[in-house]
Amino acid sequence: MIRNILAIDDSASMREILQSALSQAGYDVTLATDGDEGLEHALAQHFDLVLTDLHMPRVSGLELIRQLRANPSYLETPILVLTTESDESFKVALRDAGATGWMEKPVDPEVLVDLAGALGETCR
Template sequence: MGKSILSVDDSASIRQMVSFTLKGAGYTVTEAVDGAQGLEKAKTAKFDLILTDQNMPNMDGLTLIRNLRALPAYRSVPILVLTTEAGDAMKAQGKAAGATGWLVKPFDPQKLIEVVKKVIG
């Protein structure tokens, strides 16, 4: 049974690329269109890793991370931010919110797999 990953991004093309890349590496991927939907899905299923965008409608990535970290089931689950935001200030906010790591779009599929393997095996 592969590890399960929740991919949260308002861009359908990014969600498709992430799903295609990670499913190809043997992971199970569930998609959510924004932080609000991602939070709901995280409350109803257990994921080994959350991959979230930062800039999304309804609930952004940092708000999602803070909400997830408030849930006992997600206190120690790795959360990676996959975003176009590359600034140090934004990365610091991500770390403060509880992000495990930061990947900048456009992402290299091989690098994404390497980072995911490093974080959850």
Template sequence: MAKQILVVDDSASIRQMVEVTLKSKGYLVTTAQDGQQALDMCKSGRYDFVLTDQNMPRMDGLTLIRSLRQLPAYSRTPIVVLTTESSDAMKAQGRAAGATGWMVKPFDPAKLLEVTAKVVG
């Protein structure tokens, strides 16, 4: 059964590029425009993997991760941050919030598929 992936980014072009990349390997992809929309979707649906941006309106990525980790269904779900933020301090905050991993934009499609395959099994 294909894995359900939620892609969260306020940039429509990034959402589209990530979606096309993931769908090329048979993943089922749903997108959200910001952390709040993603959180609402996760409360009513189930995703095997969440890929989120950090800097977004309404709710940023770290707040989304902390919120998802409070939900029993998402306590162990892989969550990777895909962002332009590359500082060690920001990565440490991501780990502290419960992020599984961190990728820096612009992303390499092959690397994204590699990371996705690794975290979703």
């Protein structure tokens, strides 16, 4: 079951959308402004779901995924990438790095909440 979510995005408006939608749906949400801050949070506390942007300063979403997957406590944790990229090469790279899936921006908050719920059902 998914209870706590780490949401990483360098866009303040995107973080606000994620916080609002997921909190209203009953999830505990921790926000990070880039991959480096996201890794700090992820290593300090385990999250049931990680949402990350792809293009961020300091540590990219792709590198974040690789580093999380190298940590035994995040081997099975769902990691979703929220991105404007639709190119197939990015999807292949994300899959190879260990991403569970991706959603193209702009993200529909209702669809995201439904997806988090569905992932929670598969994580039981």
